[in-house]
Amino acid sequence: MLASLPDISSLTILLLGALTAGFVTGFAGFGTGLVASGFWFHVLPAATVPPLxxxxxxxxxxxxxxxxxxxxDWPQAAPYLIGGILGVPLGVMALAAASPDLLRTAVGIFLVLYALVQFSGLLRLQIGGWGGRSSDAAVGIGGGIMGGFAGLSGPLPLIWLQLRGGPATxxxxxxxxxxxxVLATASAGMALGGQVDTAVLTALLFSVPATVVGAWTGARLYHKASESLFRRVVLSLLLLSGVMLVLQSLGRNGVFG
Structure with missing residues (x-):
């Protein structure tokens, strides 16, 4: 197991996930959890992945x-932040109660659905200011729960903001x-809840340098790369990772014999 004596293949997957996820976050402003989960669930215990x-x-x-x-834009972000901070403890509690296989399956299904919704073009619909700031806060709560549960705070607010419309910047x-x-709050909550153990800290020691390098590279390319091409590549990776996680979970539970 990677937390004790890392073999070269596990270490390679860990670092590749960290580098790729960091790059995506540096370029798009979110995505570490979405991308890294697809790599790290294959080489780490399921309970280790969310805090990492x-x-x-x-x-x-x-x-x-x-x-x-x-x-x-702090005034615009305020209702999301309030909701997110309220949602994080609920996500941390759900993490403590969930089984590893359930967590693996849930993240895999979420990755698949998120990628399919993005590919479908549904996000071209716009709702403008419908629901007001109370709806923004509700979406923030959902993002906080997902952040506390699996480090996936970004997709729900991002989808909602795209539905609202306006420039990407x-x-x-x-x-x-x-x-x-929200993720900083989730980190503190997981630490207080006992989810940050030696295995997490060991994996973190290896992964953070690669994450930082990837994020720095992605941030440098933010204004240069083709957004449409990068979007397709990232969504393809998310979809593939989600399918692999679901299939792996089904295999572990004997669905395929």
Missing amino acids: VVMASVAAQLVSLIGLRPRF GQRAVYQPFNLI
Whole structure:
């Protein structure tokens, strides 16, 4: 097991996940949990992945935020943040009660559904200001729960902001500070809840440097790369990772014999 004596293949997958996830976060402002989970569940105990994802996400967010900080939209982000902070404890409690196989399956299904919804083009619909700030807070609670449960705080607010419409830079100025604060809160909650053990810290020691390098590279390319091409590549990776996780979980439970 990687937490004790890392073999070369497990270490390679861990570092590749950290590097790729960091790059995605640096470029898009979210995605550490979505991308890294697809790699890390294959080489780490399921209970180790969520706290590792959350802590690596904080590192990636800090690096990628360097160039975005002057454009934070705190007034717009406020209801999401309030909801997110309220939702994190619920997610941490759900994590403590969930079985590893359930967690693996839930994350895999979420990855598949998220990628399919993005590919389908449903997010081209716009709802404008429907629901107001109370709806924003409700979405923040959902993001907080997902952040506390599996380090996946970003997708729900991002989807909601895309439905609201507006430029991508304005959306990022809301969901990226949300991600940072919610994930930092989730890190503290997981530590207090006993989910951060020696195995997590060992994996973190290996993964954070690769995450930082990936995030720095992604942030540098943020204004240069083709957004449409990068979006397709990331969604393909998310879809593949989710399918592999679900199939692996089904295999472990004897569904395929």
